[in-house]
Amino acid sequence: MEHHSEPRYAPLEQDEAGSSRERLVTDHEFRKSNPGLPYMEAPGELEVGKKKWYKKRLTLIFTPFTVIMTVGFIVLAALLGTWVAQGKAANSVHLAEVGRLPFMGYNTWNEYHCNINESVILETARLIKSHGLLDHGYNYVSVDDCYSEKTRDLNGNIVASKERFPSGMKHLTDTIHSLGMKAGIYSDSGWFTCELYPGSYMNEERDIKLFQEEWGFDLLKYDNCAVPFDEIIKEGMVGKYTRMSNAIKKQSQLSGKPPILFSLCQWGRVQPWLWARQLGQSWRSTGDIYPEWISVAGIINENSFISWATDFYGRNDLDMLEIGHSKLTYDEQKSHFTAWAFMKSPLLIGTDMSEITDEALSILKNAEIIAINQDPVVGTAITPFRWGINPDWTFNRTHPAQYWSGKSENGTIIMLLNTLEEPADMTFRLVESPWIRAGRQYTVRDLWTHTDNGTAVRSFTAKDVPRHGVVALLLKDAGDEPVGTLPPCSTPEWCMDQNGTRIDQ
Template sequence: MMLRDAKLFQEWGFDLLKYDNCAVPFDSVIKEGMVGKFTRMAKALANVAKDAGKPQILFSICQWGREEPWLWARRLGHSWRTTDDINPSWGSVTDLLNRNSFYAWASDFYGHNDMDMLEVGNGQLTYDEAKSHFTAWALMKSPLVIGTHLQGASQETLEILKNREIIAINQDPIVGTSITPFRWGVNPDWTWNWTHPAQYWSGKSQNGTVFMLLNTLDKPADMTFTLTESPWIRAGRQYSIRDLWTHTDNGTTVRNFTAHAVPPHGVVALLLKDAGDEPEGTEPPCARPEWCMKEDGTRIDQ
C-alpha cells in the first residue's frame, strides 16, 4: 500500500507529500508507534525515488508535535509539525511561537520545525501582527506555506509575503539554523507563556547576525538590548544596521541598540554586519561588566 501510493505521488509529479496522522487504523491493524507509522512511508518514498533515479519527494511529517518529533523526525523526513493547528488570530501566533521557542534549535539543513501554514491575510490579524507572524516563521526557518487566497489578497498582504530580505534569511544557502531567544523580555528567561513569548531573538546568516524584536504588549514599547547578549556578536566591534522591513541602512551601532516605539504586537527585524573596531576610548571597558578585569587583576564590577 505504501509503495503503491509513493509511486503514484512520484508519477503525478508531486514534489512534496504532507503525511497526516489523522485516521490511524486500529492498533491491531497497524501495530506501530508514532515513529513506525512514518518510517513506512519514508522508506517507500526513498525506494521509489531510487528506483526511478529521481530526487525524493519532500516528506512533511504532520503529527502535531506528539512524541517530540524534533528529536527523531529528521531521520525520516524534511520537516515535522511541532504543534496543533494554527488559526488566524494573534493568540494562536503567540501560542505557537512560545512553544517553538523551546526547540527552535532543532531546525537546520537536515530538517525543519514546521510551525504550520502562514495565516497572513486571514482572519482578524492586524498588519503589524501579520508582519510579526511572517517574520517569526521565516527567521525560525519554518516552511513558508501560504494559506490565504492570493487572488483576493490585499496589497499589505502581498507586501508581507513578498519581503525578499526576510525570505532570503529563510532560504539562506549557507546557514540553516533558526534564530533563537537570547532574552525573554516581559518574563524571566525560559518562561512558558503563550500570550507573552520570548521577545529578543538572534541567529546567524551568511551576511551577518539577524535580530528579531517582538513587542508582545498591547501598547507601543521601546526595546533595548546589548549587542553581545547575542552569542553571534563580537565584543569591541561596531555594527552596521540593516532594517529588513523598511529596507534601509541605518548607520552603525556600538554596544547597545534601541528600537523606539515598536507597535503593539509589532516586530523589528535587523541584519547587523561587522563594521570594524569600536571607537577608541569607549567606556566602560566592557559592554557587559560581569567578570570584566582591570590590568591589576581586579574586577570592575565589584
C-alpha cells in the same frame, strides 16, 4: 654440538592439478621422520599452543585455464564493485537534492478546506505567478485533503474525484509544471485522512508510486488521523511515519529519481524534532494555526524552546501562513511572517489569491526577509537570547520570548517582538546575542523599512515598537568600537584589569 641452520620443510607433494607444494608439519611429525636430528629452534619455526609448526614453501603451477579464470574473476569483481559504488553514489546524490532549504508556495486547506477542484487550484497557480510570487520563491502549489473518491478502486488505488478533478491528476500536475512550479499532494498515515478519505496505511508503496510516478507530484504532506489500533499497527509515532519514509526511499531507488519531498504533519506529537530528520525534510512542531494573534503567539512560544532543531534538510514546520486574513492586523502579520521566515519554517500561503490585498502581498514579497529564510550558507534558525517580559525559559502562550538572534550569510539577524498590548521601546546589549563580538561596532539594517540606520555600539534601542509588532535587523561588523568606550566591559560579570583589579561597573 653442531646446529643445523637451514629451515625445515616437509617433502614436496603434488595435488590432483599437478601443482607442487610443501605441506605444514608439526614438530613431532618432523622429528619422527628425522630421528637423527637434535632438537633446535630452527629459523622459521612458529609456536602455537604446545605445538611447533614449520613454515612451508608454496609452489603454484598455473595452467592456461587457471590464468584465464583468475583474470576473469578479477575483472568481474572490479565491475561489480564499480556498479555498487555508483549505485550508492547515485542514491546519495538523489537524497541530497531534496529539501535543503525550506519550501515555499501555497496550500489549499486554510482558505478552501474541502471546497477544492482543478479550476480553483490552477487559477491559484496562475495568480501566484502573475502576482510575482513565483519570482520570490513561492513555487509549490499543494492540494490538501478531499481530492479523492471516498473508496479505492478494485485494484486498491486511490482515485481522484471525477467531479472535482475531471481531467485527472496528471493533467493538474502537468499544467502546474508548465507554469514553472511544483505540485504537492496530501495523504494520511492512518486508515483515513482527517476528512475520512482513503489514507495510506498498509498502502504506502502503492500510494507513493501513484503520487510521484503516475500523477507527477513533487511533495507529500502526510497527516496523523485515523490511527490503527495498537494490536494492528504495533508501532509508535516513529514507526508509523517510518513506513512511508521507507516507501519513498524505495520508490526513489527503483525509479532512479530524487525522492518526493516529505512533509510530516503530525502536530508535534512525540517530539519529532528529535527523530523526524531521519524520515523527511520538515515536521509540524505544533497544532494547527488559525488567524488570530493568540494562535500565532502560542506557536512562537512553543517553538522558542526547540528552534535549535532546524538546519539544512530538516526543520520545524510552524504550519501555514495566515497572511491575508483580516483577523490579524498589519503589524501582527509582519510579526507572523518574520518569525516563520527567521525560524526557517516552510512558507505556505493560505489565502484567496483572487482577493489578496497589496498590503498582504508586500509582506509576502519582502525579499530581505525571504533571503534569511532561504539563506544558502546558514541553515540554522534564530533562537531567543532574552525572554523579556518573563524570566528566561518561561513558557507563556500569550507572551513568548521577545529578543531573538541568529547567524546569516551576511551578518547577525535580530528579531525584536513586542508581545505587549501597547507600543514599547525595546533595548538590548549587543553581546547578549552569542553571535556578536565584544569591542566591535555594527551597522544596522532594518529589514522592514529597508533602511540603513547608522552604527550600534554596545547596545541598540528600537523606539515605539507597535503592539504585537516586530523589528527585524541585520547587524554587520563595522570594525573596532571607538577607543576609550566605557564601561571597559560590555558584560559586567567578572570584568577585570590585567593587573588583577576587578572593575565595578
